[in-house]
Amino acid sequence: MAIAQVGLEAGVAAALVPLDHALRTSVCTREEVAEAFERRASGPLRRERGRSVLALADPASESPGETRTRLLLTDIGVPFESQVDVRGPDGRFVGRVDFLVSGKVVVEFDGLVKYEGAQGREALVLEKRREDSLRSLGLEVVRLVWSDLDHPLRVAQLISAALVRSD
Numbered sequence: 001m002a003i004a005q006v007g008l009e010a011g012v013a014a015a016l017v018p019l020d021h022a023l024r025t026s027v028c029t030r031e032e033v034a035e036a037f038e039r040r041a042s043g044p045l046r047r048e049r050g051r052s053v054l055a056l057a058d059p060a061s062e063s064p065g066e067t068r069t070r071l072l073l074t075d076i077g078v079p080f081e082s083q084v085d086v087r088g089p090d091g092r093f094v095g096r097v098d099f100l101v102s103g104k105v106v107v108e109f110d111g112l113v114k115y116e117g118a119q120g121r122e123a124l125v126l127e128k129r130r131e132d133s134l135r136s137l138g139l140e141v142v143r144l145v146w147s148d149l150d151h152p153l154r155v156a157q158l159i160s161a162a163l164v165r166s167d
Helices: 002-010 012-024 030-040 044-056 064-075 117-136 146-150 152-166
Strands: 081-087 093-101 105-109 140-144
Touching: 002 012, 002 030, 002 044, 012 030, 012 044, 012 064, 030 044, 044 064, 064 093, 064 105, 064 146, 064 152, 093 117, 093 152, 105 152, 117 140, 140 152, 146 152
Parallel strands: 105 140
Antiparallel strands: 081 093, 093 105
């Protein structure tokens, strides 16, 4: 009910982050949220907003930053796959990427918190190796941080340039 209320009052973006998390952690089902939207909506436009939120939900999203990135990619019209397992030509698992655009460009959201402290330095080294492996497969990598999400045109340009480089 809370997600439906936020979605109806504050909009799609505000509802999508908690909805993705709730679905990922099995706090509720898509059907339960759809029912809550139907009960809370007081007209066809508000019901449509509820349907829009549900259509954009992705329980595979692993963080608020990924959810916001997915919404931005959708808003700027970039077709993508989310949470893609990338394998090398020999079938060896290279890594899971947040988003894959046209099978050529990896878009990763970095919250940066995972790189703090001693464990963060180790995470940074592992991430660099993973990125090198992705690049060795011919993939371009675009990394986004929170501040990038406020600049959709810039993100579109970064992805467009990466697509050109990948050809």
